[in-house]
Amino acid sequence: MKKTALITGASRGIGRAAAMALACQDTAFDRIVLVARDSKHFEQTLAEVRGVSNSCEIIEIFADFDDPNVATEIFDQLDAQGIGLDTIINNAGFTKPATIVNTDLADFEKTMRVNLYSPFKMVQVALQRDHPLKSIINIASTAGISGRAGWLSYSTSKAAVINMSEVLRDELTPFGIKVICLSPGRCATDLRRTLAPDEDPNTIMQPSQVADVIKVMTSPVGDLLQTQNLVVRT
Ligand SMILES: NC(=O)c1ccc[n+]([C@@H]2O[C@H](COP(=O)([O-])OP(=O)(O)OC[C@H]3O[C@@H](n4cnc5c(N)ncnc54)[C@H](OP(=O)(O)O)[C@@H]3O)[C@@H](O)[C@H]2O)c1
Structure with missing residues (x-):
């Protein structure tokens, strides 16, 4: 059975x-399932990841987490291909920063669907369908530890991810499933540019630095690290 991360x-x-990071060297996975919406940049990423992977099989699934049923559809596709997940990395994130007065309920709901309900459903369906889960990594945020003015829906969703991860850890540790919550600080990505448009991305943490931590957490060394909510920042 191939060891698989999604x-x-x-x-x-x-x-x-x-x-x-997971595809390009001797990490623990024989197969990685990459999930995002169908787009030119996803196509490019898939080509780049396949370019660096040696024996690691790369599978793509197109999914929009704004749709509450999409987790079920993802697992339908996995099950049809006989793919069992060992690790789920719940990383997809959305933000539309606004103050309390200017926050639209529809945007708040979308933020919760993508940032909170999608990791909830991904884990729930994996368990319901008896995937051989060994670890779950939820990407929260330092904005979920302390709320930020103007980031109401985003901070709220990330606080909930931190709390949900505690519940999952409590429930799933007895079954041998490790639950890791990572809270990055500011990191040079499109999402960060939406939150802080005037910031110079060269002065903050780079995505590869967070990826290095994820790589460690999915390695045997990561098994030795016990953490409630791991803050990652420069
Ligand atoms: N950057 C930071 O400073 C920072 C700090 C703390 C935590 N984080 C967290 O880190 C995670 C990754 O964010 P990032 O900073 O790397 O942002 P990013 O570069 O903007 O990437 C966001 C990812 O989420 C996916 N996504 C967004 N909406 C989606 C939807 N409706 N359905 C499916 N996929 C969707 C995007 O896929 P598409 O290509 O399909 O849009 C993209 O792959 C997020 O959970 C974010 O909250 C980021």
Whole structure:
């Protein structure tokens, strides 16, 4: 049975960097499933990840986490191909920063669907369908540890991811499933540019640095690290 990791939000930023890091060398995975919406940049990422992977098989799944049923559809595709997941990296993220007065309920709901409900559903369906899960990595944010003015929906969603990860850890550790919550600080990606448009991306953490931490957490060394919420920042 091939050891398989799935990464959501794999087309850009931290997810893309994690895919490159896990595919390009002797990590624990024989197969990586990359999930994002169908786009030119996802196509390019897939070609780049396949370019660096040696024996690691790369599979793509197109999915929009704005659709609450999409996790079920992802697992339908995995099950049809006989793919069992060992690791899920819940990384897809969305933000549309606004103050309390200016926050549209529709944007708040979308933020919760992508950032919170999608990791919830991905883990729930994997368990319901008896995937051989050994680890779950949820990408939260330092904005979920302390709320930021103007980031109401994003900060709220990430605080919930941190708390949900604690619940999952409590429930799943007895079954041998490791639950890791990573909270990056500011990292040079498109999402960060939406949150802080005037910032110079060269002065902050790079996606490859977060990916290096993800790589460690999926290695045997990562098994030795016990953490509630691992903050990653420069
Ligand atoms: N950058 C930071 O400073 C920072 C700090 C803390 C935490 N984080 C977290 O890190 C994670 C990765 O973000 P990033 O910074 O790497 O941002 P990014 O470069 O903007 O990438 C976001 C990823 O999420 C995917 N995504 C967004 N909406 C989606 C949807 N509706 N359906 C499916 N996929 C969707 C995107 O895929 P598409 O190509 O399909 O849009 C893309 O692959 C997020 O959870 C974010 O909150 C980032």
